[in-house]
Amino acid sequence: MQALRIQATVNPDRTLVLGDLPLAPGEAVEVIVLVPTLIKSEAQQYPLRGLPITYLRPTDPVAETEWEVT
Numbered sequence: 378m379q380a381l382r383i384q385a386t387v388n389p390d391r392t393l394v395l396g397d398l399p400l401a402p403g404e405a406v407e408v409i410v411l412v413p414t415l416i417k418s419e420a421q422q423y424p425l426r427g428l429p430i431t432y433l434r435p436t437d438p439v440a441e442t443e444w445e446v447t
Contacts, residue, residue: 378407 387393393410400406 381399383395383398385393385395
């Protein structure tokens with residue numbers, strides 16, 4: 378089996394058109410679409426990193442009504 382590498386862009390209507398293929402008309406082919414994975418930058422992985430943190434009423438009890446005294 379011969380492999381051909383052709384880069385193409387998906388059209389706005391979400392179709393993909395391949396042209397000028399070095400193949401005979403009617404020749405059977407198998408099509409595999411590979412999408413390159415982009416390495417996320419650190420800013421994309423941690424979008425809240427570096428943003429200020431504000432604590433509202435930090436000394437208030439948390440879930441006080443959910444505790445039982447035994």
